[in-house]
């Protein structure tokens with residue numbers, strides 16, 4: 642069974658959770674991982690699915706041991722565990738991120754998210770982002786892709802969490818075309 646067919650079958654079973662009929666293509670995978678390398682240290686991937694971004698992360702120098710893969714679909718989680726035995730694959734809901742120790746207490750340098758945030762209620766998005774930033778260093782960044790025309794995290798949620806979002810690029814070479822946003826903690830005000 643090809644990766645694309647397996648992905649499509651997962652979507653047929655759970656269209657809301659999978660939220661795409663095909664895995665992300667190479668252009669989007671390169672874009673969302675473009676600022677991440679071996680030097681980033683531990684990386685958390687949320688909703689890796691069939692592993693398009695995981696492959697790009699490893700190709701970009703991230704060691705399997707420095708990867709935590711958080712996936713709610715049992716079909717995807719089992720395949721990821723088999724393919725990346727040295728990565729930490731957790732079959733769980735990303736909203737519970739704050740409850741797990743991923744890298745023996747070390748903090749991550751980045752989070753890469755393939756989660757369908759646009760179809761999630763605000764309380765779920767808050768739990769995911771609060772958990773992710775709790776697991777990251779202060780200079781850590783959260784990368785999220787979207788098929789929509791703007792950042793998939795509404796402005797009022799960014800304000801509430803003290804985050805800022807920047808679009809780092811977009812690609813038409815994906816089905817459908819997609820853009821990537823980088824979320825970071827806002828710099829503290831200096832009062833000057």
Ligand SMILES: C[S@@+](CC[C@H](N)C(=O)[O-])C[C@H]1O[C@@H](n2cnc3c(N)ncnc32)[C@H](O)[C@@H]1O
Nearest residue numbers: 658661664665688689690712713714734735755
């Ligand atoms: C749009 S697909 C993206 C898959 C892959 N990253 C890609 O770009 O090809 C969304 C993925 O998020 C997973 N997912 C959805 N909700 C989740 C949750 N609450 N916790 C963890 N994974 C979730 C789905 O099972 C699916 O693998």
